[in-house]
Amino acid sequence: MDAHRPHPMMPESNHDEIAEQLAIVDMKVFLGTKIDPGQRMLLEKKVRPEFEKREGREARNHQELRKEMEQEPSYQAYVTMTSVAQDMMWDAVGTCIDRQIDDLMDRAEIENPKGSVRTNPDFEVPRYIAAQDIHRMPGNYHGTYGERDVRQGALFDRGAVVYQMGRNGGYMNDIRGHTIVSHYFARWPDGQPKRVLDMGCSVGHSTLAVANNFPEAETHAIDVGAGMLRYAHARAERLDTPVHFSQQNAECTDFEDESFDLICSSAILHETSGKALPNVFKECHRLLKPGGAMVHLEVPARLDELDTWGRIRGDYEIQYNYEPFWKGALTADYKKLCQDIGLNDIEVGYQDAAFKAERGNTGFGGPSKGVHRSWLMISAVK
């Protein structure tokens, strides 16, 4: 599928909606490329020297300097503009979805599907997801508004086109999925999984890249929202990729023991609580066949690799973008988590982002090249 064109399930945007969405992309680019570096300069050229002069010592940690930054009108404006840009994005995309929601629900009715979707009206959304609207997305991942509803899936899919600003594979948003497969090929060049599970699939951005790289495999994908999963199913069918979606918690699924050759996830660990994280790994261990592989993709940084501004920027994600487990993911000892549950052949390192996964193209093991150029991979074998 052409990443430069909307796929058949993508909500349509009219002339004015596209103009509005592009203006928001411009605003986000401006904030990221002009205002963000300006804040780093404010910290290093003014706030830090003034703190050291006044206190007669260096700051003990980044929080001390963040508190100083919080007194600066320029930082206050940066925080406000960044949050407002995010809210404007969801508002613009949400309005565009709402005017066509009936059409989207009709488009989501698929005759003779190759894959499936299984929702669970009694599903209990984990508290760490339900507690706040992650990424400030109204309705979050799990909001569902009736039996045929697909709104949150449509919102997330169209929103991701604006949010990712083309850095994750245009309209397909599948670079992370190709990067997972790239990593799998880097580690197991001849691997041919027969049964694959993607945990925390949302609308299947990464799932489809994984499934299409292993067309012989039966691919399953789970997430927490019925509306999200119905949309994911329709999207996969309209992109001719059979996937079996189900509404399940990655900590405790209903799949049989030792039933998957490959279990992967993309960008879910930083949205999972510290308590839930070992449960997810234990569940992977339970579900993997002996010799099966686990591959998780995460944000490409460790806290100790970040400078002070990088850490303050991380605090923004926690405080204002409602990513409460950001720091936990950047400090988690993934190797130990894998060792504790008896996984072998463990690797934790950076993988180059891949537009298209290819066997024999490794790109694993160097330093992080930054967000969207590298991803942190945690992989192991049962």
Ligand SMILES: C[S@@+](CC[C@H](N)C(=O)[O-])C[C@H]1O[C@@H](n2cnc3c(N)ncnc32)[C@H](O)[C@@H]1O
């Ligand atoms: C940032 S999104 C990543 C989406 C997708 N994997 C991708 O690469 O585009 C994180 C997803 O993980 C899901 N998630 C988080 N914790 C989960 C859990 N315990 N069980 C199932 N899904 C979970 C969220 O609902 C959300 O859809």
